[in-house]
Every structure is written in C-alpha cells, then in structure tokens.
Amino acid sequence: MDPVTDSLNEVHRRLRGLRDGKVADYIPQLATADPDDFGIALVSMAGHTYRAGRTDRPFSIQSVSKPFVYALALGDLGPEEVLRRVDVEPSGNPFNAISLEPGTGRPANPMINAGAIATTAMVRADGPAERFRRILDCLSAFAGRVLDVDEEVYASEAATGDRNRALAYLMHSAGSLGADPEETADTYFRQCSVRVTAVDLAVMAATLANGGRNPVTGVQVVPEPHVVRTLSVMATCGMYDGAGAWLLNVGLPAKSGVSGGLIAASPARFGVAVHSPPLDGAGNPVRAVAALGMMSERFGLHIM
Ligand code: DON
Secondary structure (H helix, E strand, O other): HHHHHHHHHHHHHHHOOOOOEEEEEEEEOHHHOOOOOOOOEEEOOOOOEEEEEEEOOOEEEHHHHHHHHHHHHHHHOHHHHHHHHOOOOOOOOOOOOOOOOOOOOOOOOOOOHHHHHHHHHHOOOHHHHHHHHHHHHHHHHHHHOEEEEEEEHHHHHHOOOOHOOOOOOHHHHOOOOOOOOOHHHHHHHHOOOOOOOHHHHHHHHEEEHHHOOOOOOOEEEEOOOHHHHHHHHHHOOOHHHHHHHHHHHHHOOEEEEOEEEEEEEOOOOOOEEEEEEEEOOOEEEEEHHHHHHHHHHHHOHHHH
C-alpha cells in the first residue's frame, strides 16, 4: 500500500473506537445515521484519491455546502456587493444563532445559518427552481459528478426548519435578504440535503485547494480570487464557535456540517474530507476534528 493510504488507515484505526459526541437529532432524519460510519478521503492536486474506512456512504452535505455557494455568489454579484450584504467576522456564537448586525440585519459571516441563507438568496436566478438548479450544478462541478437531493432529509428539514425560516424573515424585515424568505429557506433546505460521500467532499475540498480547478475533471469551477476569499472565511468562521481552537490545533481552512461531514483544504497540496456523524457541543464531528488534529501534527500541515 502507498504511504498516504497507510497514514490514513492508521489515523482511522486509532480513532474508530472513539465514542464521544452525539448524532444530530434536531432534524429527525439525521438521527437515523449510523454513529459507527467513519471514512477519510484525501484528493491530491494530481487528482488521485486516497481513502480509509467507509468513504462511499451517502449523507446530506448540510453546512459543508456553505463555502461552495458563497464562491458561487461571489461570481454572481462580485466580492464588493457580497461583502456589503454578508460580513466576514467570526460570530463566536452557535451556527443557528441570530448573528445579525443591529439595524441593517447583515449576517456576521456566510458560514453560520443566517449568512448562508442570505448567500443562497444572492445566487442569480429568475426564480427558486433556477436558483436551486444553479446551486446543484455548482456543487456537482466541485464534486466532479452529478449530485442529487436526499428527498427524505429535505422533507425532514422543511418540516422542522422554523428557526431557519425565522432567520430568513428577520433578514427580510431588515431589508438584508434579496429574495422571498419562504422560497429562500426552501432553497437552503434543498441545498443542505444534497447527497454526497466523503470522496465527493474530498474532491470538492481539493478543488478549493487547487485554486478552483477540479483536479479530477480539470474544470475551472470558480475563479481563483473567489477561492482565496472563500478559504479565508473558512479559516476564521468555518468551525463555528470552535473556529479558534481549530485554527490553533489544525491550522487549515475547513468547514463542518451536522450530518458529520468535514472538509479541510491544504492550499496547493490536497483536499481532505472526513465523515463521522457524532458531533461535539459546537456541532463539529468529533472523530473528524481528532483526525485532522493528528494529521496536521504528523505532517506539518499548519499554514502558520
Ligand atoms: O440549517 C441547518 O440547521 C442545517 N440544515 C445545517 C446546519 C449545519 O450543518 C450546521 N453545522 N454544523
């Protein structure tokens, strides 16, 4: 076996018995996840995939979609307008907090729910169907294959998504949401329900690490300057109220999601993804945080 796969297998072996954390259950369909699912995938700049554990298990992308849709919005509206509508400051609050600027309703950053919902509304389209199609096309181009929606997760999100609808309405009432609040929340629920595997997420992370060019398909998905902005926001805000400790310990731009997915990008080196459903108190997947900590120390991945 090659040395990269050896290392991934070793990290996997050391962490698979870890029993900390809890599978998310505030979206009922997420509670059906197997807490023992644990896969690590890494994609190099040459487009080679390395894997350990269960890397082909499908799961919903959830918040890991946020940086990719942010990159899409940067292309649609331009960086200045996007910044005018959504700030880039860590909120220090949980992912579902009402982190809106008093008066303007401008969300703190695009990685928390409020900012992500505002970002979804920024994707240029004639209506919600076209908006979601463009989001799905973008996520698919990052992954290098045609992705689809887990309709059961979508139905479950839509049935229990009042807090996200409330965020959309708050922003709409403050004039900071550029589209209809119900339609935008619905598009956001669909976006979170897009089905991926750890390998898909690793290709997506590798595309960010590669300046926006998918290293497997060779397609330039988004322009490099937009990737630089996206990775910067991931570095400071991608791990929610765990972002400071993450940057200290791992030192890579990253994004987590409540279904247990996590991506990290080592610029010009590789993209890595971990899938493991049990989450810590900040909503970050426990084994993934531990795995990246181990890998960062062992291979000197810290960008500082
Ligand atoms: O909006 C929600 O609550 C979910 N659809 C996604 C949140 C999420 O993944 C936060 N991650 N830790």
